[in-house]
Amino acid sequence: MGSLIGELEERQAAARSRVAELDREIAALTVRLEAERNRLERLTVTRETLDELAAEGVSVGAVAPASAEVESVGGGRVVGVQTVAVWREGMTSTDLPPVYRDIVDVIDDAPEPVQAKRIVPRIGLPAQTSKIEGTRSKLKRLVERGWLDEPTPGLFTASARRAAAARPPG
Known part of the structure; x- marks a missing residue:
């Protein structure tokens, strides 16, 4: 056995x-x-x-490839491409293309982390999957460039570095 x-x-x-x-x-x-x-x-x-x-x-x-540090130089305009500069001290949301500025302003005004689907109606877009995904892509780009943080996947907040730089010294 x-x-x-x-x-x-x-x-x-x-x-x-x-x-x-x-x-x-x-x-x-x-x-x-x-x-x-x-x-x-x-x-x-x-x-x-x-x-x-x-x-x-x-x-x-023809669309120019995006680079992590692309900045407009000489006032030229590239059709079909919106460049998002890497955040540096002294920059504000007014340094961003309009749709990115709107996104950053919504996040800055939010009392807690925000999902892409909550941002879409606040920037005047219909709550369609394509618009939500497009906004999520922009949010990720803003995180990569230092404008926003993503403390939890899918939830976005103002960048801690940017918020610290905006506080008055003292």
Whole structure:
């Protein structure tokens, strides 16, 4: 009888091992799936934006690549691209393109962290998935450039550095 129990224990241990391995594979695939979903969302929003611009008569044939430190120089205007400068001390939301300025102003006025879906109606856009995703993309860009913080995924606040710089000394 001891050999039957021993055999069951070995099979149970082997099954546990396979379950643990499958759990690790699922976790890895879940991360990959989420990354691909995010990529698909960004591409979908980009396509919708390009379609909107084309419908408005804006040429979308060639779009300059965005750089982390792109700044307008010489007053030139690039059609179809809005540059968002990296925040530096002394800059205010007026240094941003209008839609980004509106987003930062809404966040600055909010008493607590805000989700993209709560910002969209406050900046005058319809609460459609494409508008929410486009706004989320802008929020992420503002975080990357130091204008906002994202303390919890999906919740945005004014940048602590920017808020500290705006406080009067003393």
